[in-house]
Amino acid sequence: MFQSYLVLLVTSFMLSGHPHLQQLVALVWIFWAVCMLWMGCKQTPLHEKKAHFIWMAQLPGMVAVLASVISQVTGRLGEWGDGVLEVWVHPFMPFLELLPPADWGPWSDVYLVSCVLPFAIALLSILVLRVLAKQAHSNLSTSEVHPRK
Amino acid sequence: MLLPLSDLSSGIGRVIHGIAVVDGPLFISFRKDDYTSKNRTVVLFYFFIVLSTAGFTVTSQLTQSHAAFSVMSHVFREALHGHLNGDYQGKPNHSEFSILQPGDVVLCHNRNGGYGYWTHAVVYVGNDMAVDAYNFVKGTAVYPVRHYLHYDELCVLRADADTGTRRRIADFARASVGKPYDPFGNVHDIHSEYCSKLVWQAHLAAGITLCPATAWILPDDLRRSTALQLVAHWTS
Numbered sequence: 168m169f170q171s172y173l174v175l176l177v178t179s180f181m182l183s184g185h186p187h188l189q190q191l192v193a194l195v196w197i198f199w200a201v202c203m204l205w206m207g208c209k210q211t212p213l214h215e216k217k218a219h220f221i222w223m224a225q226l227p228g229m230v231a232v233l234a235s236v237i238s239q240v241t242g243r244l245g246e247w248g249d250g251v252l253e254v255w256v257h258p259f260m261p262f263l264e265l266l267p268p269a270d271w272g273p274w275s276d277v278y279l280v281s282c283v284l285p286f287a288i289a290l291l292s293i294l295v296l297r298v299l300a301k302q303a304h305s306n307l308s309t310s311e312v313h314p315r316k
Numbered sequence: 317m318l319l320p321l322s323d324l325s326s327g328i329g330r331v332i333h334g335i336a337v338v339d340g341p342l343f344i345s346f347r348k349d350d351y352t353s354k355n356r357t358v359v360l361f362y363f364f365i366v367l368s369t370a371g372f373t374v375t376s377q378l379t380q381s382h383a384a385f386s387v388m389s390h391v392f393r394e395a396l397h398g399h400l401n402g403d404y405q406g407k408p409n410h411s412e413f414s415i416l417q418p419g420d421v422v423l424c425h426n427r428n429g430g431y432g433y434w435t436h437a438v439v440y441v442g443n444d445m446a447v448d449a450y451n452f453v454k455g456t457a458v459y460p461v462r463h464y465l466h467y468d469e470l471c472v473l474r475a476d477a478d479t480g481t482r483r484r485i486a487d488f489a490r491a492s493v494g495k496p497y498d499p500f501g502n503v504h505d506i507h508s509e510y511c512s513k514l515v516w517q518a519h520l521a522a523g524i525t526l527c528p529a530t531a532w533i534l535p536d537d538l539r540r541s542t543a544l545q546l547v548a549h550w551t552s
Contacts, residue, residue: 184502184531239453253452253499260498264507268455268494275455277496 168224168292171200179258186261193258200292205299221292228255228285236282239274256281407552408465415548416461416472418442419482419522421515423535425469434471434535437512438464439489447489449497449509456495456509469551473544475524484522489514503529512538519543 175196182188234248256263269276404426416422420440429435438446440461448463449456464470475482498508503516512533519526526541527533538544 180500183500186502186505186507235453249452257500260496260500260508264496264498264501264505266496270454270494274453275494275496277455278453281452 168200168221171196172224175258189258190261201295204296221296222289225285225289231255232282232285252281256284259284404466405468409467409470409550409552411465411470411550413444413461416440417482419475419485421473421538421544422446422464423471423473423539424464424467426467432534432536434539437515437535437538439486439515439518441486441490447493449514450511452497455497456492458493471549472547474547475519475543476545477524481522485518488518488521503533
């Protein structure tokens with residue numbers, strides 16, 4: 168998941184200035200990620216603990232969010248957290264830009280959603296993997312109960 | 317929106333290039349005992365990507381994209397240090413904001429900026445306020461103009477146009493408040509702004525083309541524009 172997200176990042180920056188292509192690439196990545204998770208569930212036995220580590224693919228984004236929030240609250244750490252976070256969520260900026268302009272105190276809605284995004288992607292990855300793993304398990308159980316003659 | 321064919325092919329080439337650059341090591345690291353018929357298809361797919369990337373890469377590097385990549389690498393280098401606006405030396409400049417009129421462009425300079433001599437650009441909208449698009453946290457926002465005392469140098473540029481036209485510039489800037497900050501956005505995309513893009517779009521909306529629509533509009537491009545007259549220049 169981490170490597171595929173890096174691919175998404177690189178291609179997204181390559182497509183800077185072409186928001187529709189960026190949106191397409193982001194959607195393709197989502198589809199690709201779900202497919203890869205599904206193929207992974209089918210090919211290898213399920214290990215519950217794998218689902219617990221899949222969130223680490225978004226760890227750089229989570230660290231950037233933490234650094235950014237700390238710098239906003241305490242005034243320390245400079246602006247690098249903001250910069251890294253902005254880079255990390257760049258593939259989804261064409262979608263974030265469609266949000267209506269709004270402020271929550273000193274923070275824009277795009278910034279707040281960007282802070283949530285790495286955590287939301289990690290959580291969704293875990294949920295999707297669990298659902299697909301259960302599906303793969305039930306398919307395997309069905310084939311064991313009704314073996315082919 | 318239909319893309320010009322050159323832009324579409326350049327975009328597709330960039331997608332393929334990006335995939336190949338990052339997934340090239342995957343192609344190399346395939347183990348022999350995994351060489352099933354499915355993996356053979358994947359290997360051939362990656363081989364095609366790497367081979368076809370060469371032609372697209374050469375083409376894109378020879379085009380205007382090269383200038384954009386050069387600026388982008390500059391920007392990334394400065395961003396990793398936590399600043400794009402350069403290093404403020406600590407001494408306020410000696411600005412006289414009373415001369416400002418709605419629609420004026422204020423360019424700001426700090427040393428060690430990421431992309432040229434002038435490191436920031438804002439639009440003065442009247443009532444001692446300026447519209448500014450430089451902060452990912454706040455997005456495009458309104459700031460008191462005295463905020464710009466804390467730059468080493470300022471200069472004021474004014475469009476060679478009537479008051480009504482310059483008011484339209486200010487109106488566009490005011491209407492852009494709330495848009496997100498995206499320094500990588502397309503110069504024609506009105507859903508996001510960055511500092512010099514806001515200035516460029518505001519003037520375009522008033523019928524003034526400050527400079528050609530390149531991949532990135534920089535504050536230095538605005539300073540070089542023949543459509544803007546230098547009104548004042550203040551240092552610290």
